[in-house]
Amino acid sequence: VARILEAVVGAVTVPVTLKIRTGWDPSHRNAPAIARIAEEAGVKAITVHGRTRACGFSGQAEYRTIRAVKDAVSIPVIANGDIDSPGKAAAVLAETGADAVMVGRAALGRPWIFRTLLAEPGTAESGWTPDERETRGVILEHLHDLYGFYGEPQGVRIARKHLGWYLDHLPHPLDFMRSFHAETTAAGQLALAESLF
Numbered sequence: 257v258a259r260i261l262e263a264v265v266g267a268v269t270v271p272v273t274l275k276i277r278t279g280w281d282p283s284h285r286n287a288p289a290i291a292r293i294a295e296e297a298g299v300k301a302i303t304v305h306g307r308t309r310a311c312g313f314s315g316q317a318e319y320r321t322i323r324a325v326k327d328a329v330s331i332p333v334i335a336n337g338d339i340d341s342p343g344k345a346a347a348v349l350a351e352t353g354a355d356a357v358m359v360g361r362a363a364l365g366r367p368w369i370f371r372t373l374l375a376e377p378g379t380a381e382s383g384w385t386p387d388e389r390e391t392r393g394v395i396l397e398h399l400h401d402l403y404g405f406y407g408e409p410q411g412v413r414i415a416r417k418h419l420g421w422y423l424d425h426l427p428h429p430l431d432f433m434r435s436f437h438a439e440t441t442a443a444g445q446l447a448l449a450e451s452l453f
């Protein structure tokens with residue numbers, strides 16, 4: 257690990273950050289040792305997902321090991337795993353002493369979650385969701401960005417999974433995703449997405 261990180265840090269002029277899990281499996285949680293190696297190699301911040309490699313995505317993320325990483329290094333530590341609400345974000349920050357949290361799955365189909373995570377738990381702002389007009393705007397802008405960034409053929413493919421995630425939280429006709437999957441052009445996908453509203 258030291259050799260890999262030193263090579264990366266030495267090869268680029270930008271700050272290098274690292275993202276790791278807590279260890280191989282629950283009896284080999286080596287994240288604090290890896291974090292120290294990373295800090296010595298010149299890594300500038302470290303994110304820890306509170307599961308081991310062997311755990312995959314099963315069970316609950318645990319935060320004690322992230323606390324141990326925070327205690328082991330002086331570079332910023334970012335806590336990750338199962339954070340899906342302002343209350344959970346506040347609890348994880350308190351338990352780990354981390355400098356920040358990272359959110360993955362809870363943002364799929366709900367990219368506005370970042371706006372609510374900073375709100376005081378239990379307030380109206382913490383439960384905020386966009387109205388229909390704003391939701392439509394976010395989805396259409398996201399689709400345009402996918403086509404622009406990846407190019408149309410790949411963007412169209414990637415758009416399918418994102419639209420599926422948006423629909424997890426939106427009312428839609430039963431066969432909508434089947435029609436969306438059948439669309440092979442950006443224009444066709446955009447028209448279908450607009451028809452949701």
Ligand SMILES: Cc1cc2nc3c(=O)[nH]c(=O)nc-3n(C[C@H](O)[C@H](O)[C@H](O)COP(=O)(O)O)c2cc1C
Binds near residue numbers: 275336338
């Ligand atoms: C669809 C998907 C793609 C992911 N891609 C990456 C990736 O490219 N690099 C990475 O370090 N983690 C990746 N992850 C893991 C997440 O960054 C995160 O560590 C994990 O999902 C736990 O956080 P969460 O409970 O907030 O989702 C991915 C997760 C998902 C669900």
